Amino acid sequence: MSLAAEPSALLIVVPAFNEEEAIGQVVREIRATAPGVPVLVIDDCSVDGTAALARAAGAEVLPLPHHLGLGGAVQAGYKLAFELGYEYVIRMDGDGQHDPRFIPKILEALRTSSCQMVIGSRYLDGGAEHTSFARGLGIRFFRLVLRPILGREVRDPTSGFVGVNREALQVFSRSFPLEYPEIETLVVLQRKAFRFVEVPCRMRQRLAGRSTITALRSLYYIAHVLLGVFVNVLKYERKRKKR
């Protein structure tokens, strides 16, 4: 299968690292829900059978030469999608948490809303039943932090179920946060005067594996993301003053 883009084409990008227990089912579900839409799995140098299983399930695989982390993997997919001329890209996790049945909803919002980014939100329609208490707390905290920066509320700032159009694709191909990218991405969008919209989505339990954000790492996560947001705001303010 080739990834050559049709006009106004959609590409599904799935970053994956050691997801052999889930990736096959994730790809098959996407292909069943969105027939004809190409699926690109970014294999972030997995040491298990992720790449082979993704290929066997019908995905194209972009194997990275060494482990880049989530942001680096997603950006590689965005770069390839931009080079191949894709108009829309929807990013989904490789662990099965994102339900492919919401792909048409996200795509429709991308096509009709004139927003550069569409976020699949678990908090708009009661889709957060599989979200842990700690994560829920973190999401509420970042909602408060982001509200004055973005000038509006974002209900699910940590969602990785995200669709972008070609304008955002161009920006993210050049500059994309490398670790924990979801929240910083919103600030990058704000700096570019881009807009986003949230659509209700249901998150499921992951098919296999555990979250990489453990209790101890969650403190590092909060500090890292806060610093990233702060740096991005400073950059934005400096540019705004120059103008």
Added chain:
Amino acid sequence: MEGLLNFLTGLAVVLIAMVLFSVRRSHIRVEYSVSWLGAALTLLVVSRLHPVLVRLAALMGIGQPPLALLTLVGCLFLLVLFRLSVIISKLKDSNIAMAQRLAIVEYHLRSLHEENQTHG
């Protein structure tokens, strides 16, 4: 206090020797050895020139000259570490960009190869 100054002189000599040895064995590139050599030479010179050390301590408002030297050494090494962090960050960015580019070029090559096989 003389003992501490002698220890710091010895530390500076060992550091200079280590850096030069590493450069000779290509374990450190010359451009990255400069900051370490600069810091070690400063430590060596100041620990041996007592009048300079006394003046420095007075400037820093520290009563004990060896303590002033330790503070100076700490600051110098912090600067070296900061410079290295900047270098590492740039290298990481380039490395990520290069890895992504390599993956994409490999992808294009594989696609071309498959296309050729299909048509050939």
